[in-house]
Amino acid sequence: MSRRNMETPVSLNKSITQRLGGQNIVVLLIVIGLFAFFSAVSPNFRRYSTLLSILDYSYYITLIGIGVTFPLITGGVDLSIGTGLICYSLVGGYMVVYQGWPVWLGMIVCVLCGAIIGLLNGVLIGIMDLTPFLATLCTMMMTRGLGSIFSRGLGIPWPMVGSEGGWFRTIFKLNIGDVRLPLGFLWIVLLVILMSYILNHTKVGRYILAIGSNKEATRLSGVNVKLYTIIAYVISGVFAGLAAIAYSAIFASVYPGTGAGFELEGIGGAIIGGVSMTGGAGSIVGTLLGVFIICILKTGLPFIGLQANWQQIITGVVLITAVIVDLNRQNKGTKSITTARKKQ
Amino acid sequence: MGEIILTMKGIDKTFPGVHALDNVDFELYKGEVHALMGENGAGKSTLMKVLTGIYRKDKGTITYEGKLVEFTNPREAQQAGIVIVHQELNMLGHLTVAQNIFIGREYMKGVKIDDARMNVEASKLFKRLNIDIDPTEKMSNLTVGKQQMCEIAKAISHEAKIIVFDEPSAALTESEVDELFGIIRDLKEKDIGIIYITHRMDEIKIITDRVSVMRDGAYVGTLISEDSTKNDIISMMVGRIIYEEPKTKSTVAKDAPVVLKVENLNAGRSVQDINFELYKGEILGFSGLMGSGRTETARAIFGADPKESGNIYINGAKVEINNPEDAVKHGIGYLSEDRKRFGIVVRRTVSENSTMANLENFMKGIFIDKKKENTETEKYVESLAIKTPSVDQLVVDLSGGNQQKVVLTKWLVKNCDILIFDEPTRGIDVGAKSDIYKLMNELVKEGKSIIMISSELPEVLRMSDRVIVMCEGRKSGELRIEEATQEKIMHLATLDD
Structure with a gap:
């Protein structure tokens, strides 16, 4: 009997959903807390229009954040999503504005471009064994150049509301009479539900989580690790393509040479939201909330008189805090591994 | 011989569930080469780790140069003059030899590292x-x-008085071994005490003065190398009380068909020209010392590592196995010796780990049927008596034996016909061990076939229907269970040609 007792696991009844749930609730409380704080300090922040602009500027970051969550969970990273989204938007916009393609086709071009670059990343990393940092750094530079070539160095204005094809902007911002509706948020919520489901209830998600947790053990279980690594990067690319659409719809013009740094906001959001930098853990809802924290800081801090530079510093501090929290959690998790290892 | 430099007395060390060192004594003279022998897991490494401060002892005393000592970390031991030359070398490939030797205590010229001086000092050392x-x-x-010699030079530069060699000759060529022995004799002259861990019987007479044998965490005895024979040492190493009854007769049917045939398999130095057959319903034991190529053979068959040549037949038909995916498709399951690295996906749940190899059977369209997954896993949790609060538990929180059962579950869920068990009971407690033995016997009764790699001779003799012994990457012998004894296996495992 005493042997059985000895075998009782160290920490009881902590299922993975509970753990992730725990982190999500903390992040959600921070989101609410930040809202409350800015609202209390600044009367201007309390306006509906401020909420709308926070949402407007959050869509493309949220989308790349959701996408990059998948490579991050495999233990990799995707740096190409920031310049990528601008590139895809320029390519799609070029087709629409200069080649006369219908807007819907331009939108498909955006997503397709994203998928192609994602596939390239996936092949470089999954099959050619390049480190994710290096591979996606290269595609980051490539997409930046490619976008400039397509737009011949000029900004590309996707059709405005009212002109032909301008309807696509209402996908994200719908005006009914005087009421402005942040329709984009609805799509974000639906995508979050869809991707959460994929992450937690399909083979793709299951294997991506497993690869991030222990790639070699996953391979030795007979899983095609290369394929699922590629899929993770394709997902990231496709979401960069969707982000390109959101970006085109919110901003009047898209300029080549921009976009560097967006990826850091997406990755930062994912990590604040509980995605582990070493892979194996993360949730889409967490990423959504994490990106929100970054976006609220970005919009809110100017309202209390702090300029953009401060926003970056504070975001950095938040990020460090999130990583330290993650490390502590991991140490707790691996403690039992190391003690078990010492037995041998 | 000189005076005593080190005395370890009554050393005791217990890890949760394992009594690793049981009242061990050890003694070393100045200028002596003292071999430490024993099967894998006998406690040699643990004893050395206690000596050098990697582990803290529970009981006992260490007297070094006449003083009681207790090192709390390897650095303290190093400063006192006790160093280990590890089997796996801790070298920084991009740095120069001198930079490696003086790492952490560089000669400085102001803020600048004085590389010139380090080179001079290193040359002097050499x-x-x-x-x-x-x-x-x-x-x-x-x-x-040569790298190993640098490691030795590094040890000397610490003004070492005791050097522990952990299987130094394992990775060396013959002429390198000769060179190594030359250096060891030199160190002897300088009155340095040397503890020499080895598996090679032939080296005992050549280089060592005395040999101490450990078995199951306990000290067995010490012999003068010159007066001892290989047989003496082997019987000390294996002469444990056998509390597990060995199998006396193969339980495989006379007309059992061959399910797996391996022909001329080659994969690097560790797998050379391996041939064998596995019969339906058989447990085929793979014995041999650490590094004899058993795991490498298993990994090559399973497609985990690339093979150079060789054919594999399953049920008489030739199959191509280039990666684990192929192997799993052909119904082969591999339970790795290193559970943490290769077996379990630690931060995922019990049920996720259990269905990892066979998720196809748990799909409802494109979605995973969690209910079915959990029900199936619960069945195994019950039948294998896996101690877990629920199937949603992360495997990292389970004990070693239960983690092992989860890996087993993975291959049972997949319903593999050929199972390769690599050290299936390593590092797990007695209760879980007998559970796993029972399960293995049930599996072969159902008509599955098992290759069992094991470093524990009693385990090999208790479970196997036939035993293949490997030595230095080759198959050195095959024994029917009826004729196999610990001594015979040991002889084959330590062939000195």
Whole structure:
């Protein structure tokens, strides 16, 4: 009997959903807390229009954040999503504005471009064994150049509301009479539900989580690790393509040479939201909330008189805090591994 | 012989569930080469880790140069003059030889590292040892043997009085071994005490003065090398009380068909020209010492590592196995010796780990049927008596034996016909061990076939229907269970040609 007792696991009844749930609730409380704080300090922040602009500027970051969550969970990273989204938007916009393609086709071009670059990343990393940092750094530079070539160095204005094809902007911002509706948020919520489901209830998600947790053990279980690594990067690319659409719809013009740094906001959001930098853990809802924290800081801090530079510093501090929290959690998790290892 | 430099007395060390060292005594003279022998897991490494401060002992005393000592970390031991030359070398390939030797205690010239001085000091060191290595050479350009000599030089530069060699000759060529022995004799002259862990019987007479044998965490005895025979040492190593009844007769049917045939398998130095057959319903034991190529053979068959040549037949038909995916498709399951690295996906749940190899059967369209997954896993949790609060538990929180059962579950869920068990009971407690033995016997009764790699001879003799012994990457013998004894296996495992 005493042997059985000895075998009782160290920490009881902590299922993975509970753990992730725990982190999500903390992040959600921070989101609410930040809202409350800015609202209390600044009367201007309390306006509906401020909420709308926070949402407007959050869509493309949220989308790349959701996408990059998948490579991050495999233990990799995707740096190409920031310049990528601008590139895809320029390519799609070029087709629409200069080649006369219908807007819907331009939108498909955006997503397709994203998928192609994602596939390239996936092949470089999954099959050619390049480190994710290096591979996606290269595609980051490539997409930046490619976008400039397509737009011949000029900004590309996707059709405005009212002109032909301008309807696509209402996908994200719908005006009914005087009421402005942040329709984009609805799509974000639906995508979050869809991707959460994929992450937690399909083979793709299951294997991506497993690869991030222990790639070699996953391979030795007979899983095609290369394929699922590629899929993770394709997902990231496709979401960069969707982000390109959101970006085109919110901003009047898209300029080549921009976009560097967006990826850091997406990755930062994912990590604040509980995605582990070493892979194996993360949730889409967490990423959504994490990106929100970054976006609220970005919009809110100017309202209390702090300029953009401060926003970056504070975001950095938040990020460090999130990583330290993650490390502590991991140490707790691996403690039992190391003690078990010492037995041998 | 000189005076005593080290006395370890009554050393006791317990890890949760394992009594690793049981009242062990050990003694070393100045200028003595003292071999430490024993099967894998006998406690040699643990004893050395206690000596050098990697582990803290529970009981016992260590007297070093007449004083009681207790090192709390390897650095303290090093400063006192006790160093280990590890089997796996801790070398920084991009740095030069001299930079490696003086790492952490560089000679400085103001804020600048004085590389010139370090090169001079390193040359002096090498001259003292009669080693011919250029201190400015990049470490990665040296052979394993030369790298090891650098490690030894590094040890000497710490003003070492005791050097522990952990299987130093395992990775060396013959001429490198000769060179190594030359250096060891030199160190002897300088009155340095040497503890020499080895598996090679033939080296005992050549280089050592005395040999101490450990078995199951306990000290068995010490012999004068010159007066001892290989047989003496082997019987000390294996002469444990056998509390597990060995199998006396194969339980495989006379007309059982061959399910797996391996022909001329080659994969690097560790797998050379391996041939064998596995019959339906058989447990085929793979015995041999650590590094004899058993795991490498298993991994090559399973497609985990690339093979150079060789054919694999399953049920008489030739199959191509280039990666684990192929192997799993052909109904082969592999339970790795290193559970943490290769077996379990630690931060995922019990049920996720259990269905990892066979998720196809748990799909509802494109979605995973969690209910079915959990029900199936619960069945195994019950039948294998896996101690877990629920199937949603992360495997990292389970004990070693239960983690092992989860890996087993993975291959049972997949319903593999051929199972390769690599050290299936390593590091798990007695209760879980007998559970796993029982399960293995049930599996072969159902008509599955098992290759069992094990370093524990009693385990091999208790479970196997037939035993293949490997030595230095080759199959050195095959024994029917009726004729196999611990002594015979040991002889085959330590062939000295």
